[in-house]
Amino acid sequence: MSQFQSIDVNDYYDSETFERIKSFAQDKPTPFVVIDTQIVAKQYQAMVDNFPYASIYYAVKANPAPQVLTLLRDKGANFDIASIYELDMVTELGVSCDRVSYGNTIKKRADVRAFFARGVRMFASDSEADLRMLAEEAPGARVYVRILTEGTHTADWPLSRKFGCQNEMAYDLLVLAKALGLEPYGISFHVGSQQRDIGAWDSAIGKVKSIFDRLSEEHGIILKMINLGGGFPANYIDKTNPLETYAEQITHFLQEDFGDNLPEIIIEPGRSLLSNAGVLVSEVVLISKKSHTALERWVFTDVGKFSGLIETMDEAIKFPIYCERQGELDKCVIAGPTCDSADIMYEHYHYGLPSDLAIGDRLYWLSAGAYTTTYSAVCFNGFPPLKDYYL
Numbered sequence: 001m002s003q004f005q006s007i008d009v010n011d012y013y014d015s016e017t018f019e020r021i022k023s024f025a026q027d028k029p030t031p032f033v034v035i036d037t038q039i040v041a042k043q044y045q046a047m048v049d050n051f052p053y054a055s056i057y058y059a060v061k062a063n064p065a066p067q068v069l070t071l072l073r074d075k076g077a078n079f080d081i082a083s084i085y086e087l088d089m090v091t092e093l094g095v096s097c098d099r100v101s102y103g104n105t106i107k108k109r110a111d112v113r114a115f116f117a118r119g120v121r122m123f124a125s126d127s128e129a130d131l132r133m134l135a136e137e138a139p140g141a142r143v144y145v146r147i148l149t150e151g152t153h154t155a156d157w158p159l160s161r162k163f164g165c166q167n168e169m170a171y172d173l174l175v176l177a178k179a180l181g182l183e184p185y186g187i188s189f190h191v192g193s194q195q196r197d198i199g200a201w202d203s204a205i206g207k208v209k210s211i212f213d214r215l216s217e218e219h220g221i222i223l224k225m226i227n228l229g230g231g232f233p234a235n236y237i238d239k240t241n242p243l244e245t246y247a248e249q250i251t252h253f254l255q256e257d258f259g260d261n262l263p264e265i266i267i268e269p270g271r272s273l274l275s276n277a278g279v280l281v282s283e284v285v286l287i288s289k290k291s292h293t294a295l296e297r298w299v300f301t302d303v304g305k306f307s308g309l310i311e312t313m314d315e316a317i318k319f320p321i322y323c324e325r326q327g328e329l330d331k332c333v334i335a336g337p338t339c340d341s342a343d344i345m346y347e348h349y350h351y352g353l354p355s356d357l358a359i360g361d362r363l364y365w366l367s368a369g370a371y372t373t374t375y376s377a378v379c380f381n382g383f384p385p386l387k388d389y390y391l
């Protein structure tokens with residue numbers, strides 16, 4: 001067996017879907033992403049079916065294209081918003097502000113004022129300064145406090161540490177929220193994006209429960225909501241459990257702590273809705289070796305860390321890469337087109353590409369519908385942002 005990772009497209013798309021994407025892509029100059037919105041719809045429905053008791057707040061940052069937002073708007077989704085610019089994107093499509101949560105714990109005063117004036121009433125927070133500002137600019141609004149969670153090492157793209165605060169502080173902030181005239185509404189966490197250890201939700205929910213109980217007993221504050229964040233699985237090279245298993249387990253953790261009387265539950269999926277709907281198509285620009293005797297090839301492609309693939313940083317997200325040649329797989333370094341030496345996507349993981357790969361061949365980066373288009377630089381080395389098409 002080859003020591004290199006071979007990719008079977010059927011593990012990611014049914015053949016009809018992949019053929020449809022490929023034939024749509026055929027005449028278009030690379031690089032670009034093609035998103036099949038039918039897959040987004042299917043993934044959204046899977047979330048609804050697996051978490052029937054939860055309200056879904058789509059994490060707009062994963063892909064804010066109007067085609068995606070419109071589809072989710074029509075399916076009744078709510079929206080987790082990170083900035084005033086994302087708020088514009090969803091409200092311009094007719095989404096009312098009662099379907100929006102301002103989920104970023106880092107916000108400018110002027111933006112909070114604008115969110116409140118436009119009717120947003122739900123805000124995340126994790127610090128005293130932010131909370132006091134919320135009390136001034138969004139009086140009476142619902143506030144949920146984000147806690148730190150474990151699980152950083154088992155998520156491909158960790159999110160805790162920068163966001164959230166320790167339990168004790170979360171408790172104090174919720175007490176303070178009440179004193180400041182805000183509504184202490186609930187607690188949120190994010191166990192890390194592409195979280196492989198479902199147990200990460202167990203310990204987070206346990207922490208939430210203890211804050212719920214203490215606030216009720218010691219201050220008569222009855223929290224109403226838990227925001228379980230994102231972290232649900234997408235299908236990359238390293239396999240995860242299926243969404244059904246995540247849902248079964250998480251539901252079990254919730255019931256263990258809260259019994260049948262669950263508070264309002266919010267989930268904020270991004271990656272799991274979009275990733276597998278997208279294929280990024282790129283072209284091989286150059287294949288070279290660094291010496292006459294070097295064994296490994298360098299494969300340079302027209303997409304890189306600065307044109308949508310920043311999540312390959314530290315080789316965190318391992319996109320399946322498919323090409324049509326069938327030659328034996330050979331070791332290679334896969335790098336982007338810019339004059340920046342950080343623009344190397346994969347050097348250590350055992351990626352192999354066919355030995356007969358040639359300049360001009362297309363590479364298909366599977367599961368690339370989330371966190372690609374918006375991460376693309378606008379003009380680095382003159383390259384335009386990554387293009388996107390929607391089927």
Ligand SMILES: Cc1ncc(COP(=O)(O)O)c(C=O)c1O
Pocket residue numbers: 059061062080103104159190192193194229230231232268269270271272
């Ligand atoms: C507050 C918040 N919620 C949800 C998400 C979406 O997470 P995921 O893409 O893992 O579903 C993110 C991602 O950064 C986030 O910051």
